[in-house]
Amino acid sequence: MIEDYLRDHDGVITLAQARAAGLSDDAVGRRVRSGRWLRCSPGVFFADDRPFTDGSRIRAAVWSHGPRAVASGLSAAWWHGLTSFAPAVVEVTVPRISNHRQRPGVRTRRRNLAPTDIVERKGLRITALPLTVLEAAVRRGGGAKLMDGALQRQVELPQLWRAHLRNKGRHGSPAASRLLRAADDGARSEAERILVKLLKNARITGWKTNYPVGGFKVDVAFPDLKIAIEVDGWAFHSDSEVFVKDRQRQNVIALLGWQVLRFTWLDLTEHPARVIAEIKFACR
Numbered sequence: 001m002i003e004d005y006l007r008d009h010d011g012v013i014t015l016a017q018a019r020a021a022g023l024s025d026d027a028v029g030r031r032v033r034s035g036r037w038l039r040c041s042p043g044v045f046f047a048d049d050r051p052f053t054d055g056s057r058i059r060a061a062v063w064s065h066g067p068r069a070v071a072s073g074l075s076a077a078w079w080h081g082l083t084s085f086a087p088a089v090v091e092v093t094v095p096r097i098s099n100h101r102q103r104p105g106v107r108t109r110r111r112n113l114a115p116t117d118i119v120e121r122k123g124l125r126i127t128a129l130p131l132t133v134l135e136a137a138v139r140r141g142g143g144a145k146l147m148d149g150a151l152q153r154q155v156e157l158p159q160l161w162r163a164h165l166r167n168k169g170r171h172g173s174p175a176a177s178r179l180l181r182a183a184d185d186g187a188r189s190e191a192e193r194i195l196v197k198l199l200k201n202a203r204i205t206g207w208k209t210n211y212p213v214g215g216f217k218v219d220v221a222f223p224d225l226k227i228a229i230e231v232d233g234w235a236f237h238s239d240s241e242v243f244v245k246d247r248q249r250q251n252v253i254a255l256l257g258w259q260v261l262r263f264t265w266l267d268l269t270e271h272p273a274r275v276i277a278e279i280k281f282a283c284r
Helices: 002-008 015-020 025-033 054-063 073-080 129-137 143-153 157-166 173-185 187-201 240-255 265-270 272-283
Strands: 012-014 037-041 044-047 090-094 106-110 118-121 124-127 208-213 216-222 227-232 259-264
Touching: 002 012, 012 015, 012 054, 015 025, 015 044, 025 037, 025 044, 044 054, 054 073, 054 090, 054 124, 073 090, 073 124, 073 129, 124 129, 129 143, 129 157, 129 173, 143 157, 143 173, 143 265, 157 173, 187 216, 187 227, 187 259, 187 265, 187 272, 216 240, 227 240, 227 265, 227 272, 240 259, 259 265, 259 272, 265 272
Parallel strands: 090 106, 227 259
Antiparallel strands: 012 044, 037 044, 118 124, 208 216, 216 227
16 A cells, blocks of 8 residues: 555655554654655655656655645646646745745745645645646746647636636736736737837837738838738637638738738747847848
């Protein structure tokens, strides 16, 4: 029974779990003294006959903060499969009344979570998917891309809004609110505003917005150079009909002798320097 438990839980076990499986405190102590079990923290052990994986590290960190602790942020994102690599620092959310000390390699946040914002996966308590997406999206460089991917495949925008409103005031809440507003209002219009701001900050001149070309309105145009810049929103806003119409529109503009540059909301928010460099190269 103990071996099955260790196999299913990344080699990590708590004293309470060992007792529930029938081991006495003396039996646990013998395993620790013999080196078969390593003490990760008071009451949390790792069986030293297997590799200490990222799963082991995250599980041990969460369990070391007690039965009400929850993996959150990028730790929960990795556990959900939203990211490919586990974070170097494990984020653990505990109730406000907890008095656990900070541990090396662990970032502890004190917040009371609603039951609907907690799920159990592979025996570990983690933040539910909507809250995890929100928290992870503002904790990494490619956060907007993470949220976009989740919206395409795993979660709906109203779910993200509800999780956000339940947890207002948390770390990263203002940044998450901006991402949600961009998605809610239509990322394309938000992207157009960001592009205009980038052009102004780069002191690039000679452009006009909503410029008529071939019966269409180009998002940003350099009429003298016949350069048209088209802006796309997040992928989850697109469908096949919109995709076809956008390509037909681009072909008409190109056949009239215009050079067309396309940028996405993610290009503008994650790689603004590259966007400006490409526009400057086209205008040289």
